[in-house]
Amino acid sequence: MSSDSHYLESVLHQDIPLTRDMGLKVLDWQQQRLRLHLPLDANVNHKSTMFGGSLYCGAVLAGWGWLHLRLREAGIDDGHIVIQEGRISYPLPVTGAAIAVCEAPEEKVWQRFVSTYQRYGRARLSLHTQVFNENSEAPAVAFDGQYVLHR
Secondary structure, eight states, rough: OHHHHHHHHHHHHHHHHHHHHHHHHEEEEEEEEEEEEEEEEGOOTHHHHHBBHHHHHHHHHHHHHHHHHHHTTOOOOSSEEEEEEEEOOOOOOSSOOOEEEEOOHHHHHHHHHHHHHHSSSSEEEEEEEEEEEOOOEEEEEEEEEEEEEEO
């Protein structure tokens, strides 16, 4: 685990205790892509698949964690990140461990977000997260979240 991954996992487990109970682990932060791991056992529902609420939480946290690490890289440490809005779809069941992946938005979108924040002390950023069954390439969950950074 990289130092960034270890750092984020510590932040999540300390600041959002539910993540410990969910068994959430930060797999890696590479090339502005964040991957989180959720085990089935801690997040199982009555159908022996992953609970939709856990999948939603994992997707939200992948975006939140992505933004937290990206801001840290940019040297921006005076803001608070909140999820403002989220839309989710569950096209496939998650039958084992889940991997939540948040990729970087386009660079121009990121730059506009940073400049808006620096100018007004508040900015919004839409991030897309997909959740996969471990060892599968087909997304089981698609999440679009709007995050707000404010001073």
